[in-house]
Amino acid sequence: MNDPEKTDGLFDCREAYVATLEALAEADTRIVAVVNDSVGSSKLGGFRKKFPERLINVGIAEQNMIGVGAGLANGGKVPFVSGAACFLTGRALEQIKADVAYSQANVKLCGISSGIAYGELGPTHHSIEDLAWLRPMANLTVIVPSDPWETGEAIKAAAALxxxxxxxxxxxxxxxxxxxxxxxxxGKAETLREGGDVAIIANGTMVCRALAAAEALAADGVQAKVINMATLTPLDEAAILDAAKTGAVITVEEHSVRGGLGGAVAEVLATQSPCSMRILGFPGFLPTGSAEFLMERYGLTAAGIADAARDLLAR
Structure with missing residues (x-):
């Protein structure tokens, strides 16, 4: 796989997505891409150039896009249906439920620019409810990768499933x-750091921040376990129960505090191993502002996570 786009040591995971998809498509002629006038934002221009007959652009018609993807899957193709996460899930939720999940169609849904990536465009473009909408759907695997390597590996795993x-x-x-x-x-969580005082469970863009928070806590003599819960469905309950042994669990996600990673972890702890817990995320509709501004405002920074851990341990 080609190196994803890199800027000052940071990476755009969309680059890892398209590089992996192109490599998979080279080896498997069944793989096609379906987009909703989102070739540019999905960075699929290179895919279109290499495989012009294997990219279907349905225009700004998300419900139709899901139906087209399901039809292609029924015809033996492996469609990667790609679009902005807020529109892919919000506008076409019924089609995802009926045509994809209920029908167990071999469709790979790729929610691009998820969370608050479109910060300045406001709540209509924030995708902080998508996991709460999708997590209850039977048959649907839900993955939230944390970095370019995991994004590429998740796409490979999705294609193989x-x-x-x-x-x-x-x-x-x-x-x-x-x-x-x-x-x-x-379905398997990854422990990135061991610690016995508190456990921080994160996914997506919050994993690097959780690790930075653990470093800050270590300077105070607090050892934090950091778990990367990339797969939300199916959930690694064993890893959650192991985290509960610390007696204090914090979840961190670029999502609403209701229905996402925090809700999934709370369901396990409440029914199997109750312990002190804190859910970090967004409280509801957000103001318009840059992603950096919104992260800072709602405590989704290394400092904010570390402060939440100190507060939880002080109770």
């Missing part, structure tokens, strides 16, 4: 992490 998958792909710059596993496994 016979069934519907949603991959949440961020365009917010993130560093390449030092992973503790050699390969990505759907």
């Amino acid at each position: 016979d069934g519907p998958v949603f991959v949440r792909i961020s365009r917010m710059p993130v560093p390449a992490l030092k992973h503790t596993v050699e390969s990505f496994e759907i």
Whole structure:
């Protein structure tokens, strides 16, 4: 795979997505891309140039796009349906439910520029409810990769899985992490740092911030366990129960505090191993502003996560 676009040590995970997809398409002629007038934002220009007959642009018609993807899957193709996460999930939720999840269609949904990547465009373009909408759907695998390597590996895993998958792909710059596993496994969490005082469970763009928070806590003598929960469905309950042994669990996500990673972890802890817990995320509709401004305002920074851990441990 070609190196993803890099700026000052940070990467755009969309580059890893398209590089991996192009490599997979070279080896498997069944792979096609379906977009909603989003070739540019999905960075699929190179794919279109290499495989002009294997990219279908339906225009700004998300519900139709899902139906086209499902039809292609029924015809033996492996469609990667790619569009801005807020529109892909919000406008076409019924089609995702009926045509993809319920029908167990072999469709790979790629939510681009997820979370608050479109910060300045306001709440209509923020995608902070998508995981809450999709997580309850039976048959649908949901993956939130943390960096370019994991994004590429998630796309490979999605292509290999016979069934519907949603991959949440961020365009917010993130560093390449030092992973503790050699390969990505759907449904398996990754422990990036050991610690016995508090556990921080994160996914997506929040994983690098969780690791930075753990470094800050270590300077105070607090050892934080950091878990990368890239797969939201199916959920690694064993990793959550292991985290609960610290007695204090914090979840961090670029999503609403309701229904996403925090909700999934809380369901496990409440029914199997109750402990002190804090859910970090967004409280509801957000003001218009840059992603950096919104992260800072709602405490989704290394300092904010570390402060939340100190507060939880002080209770």
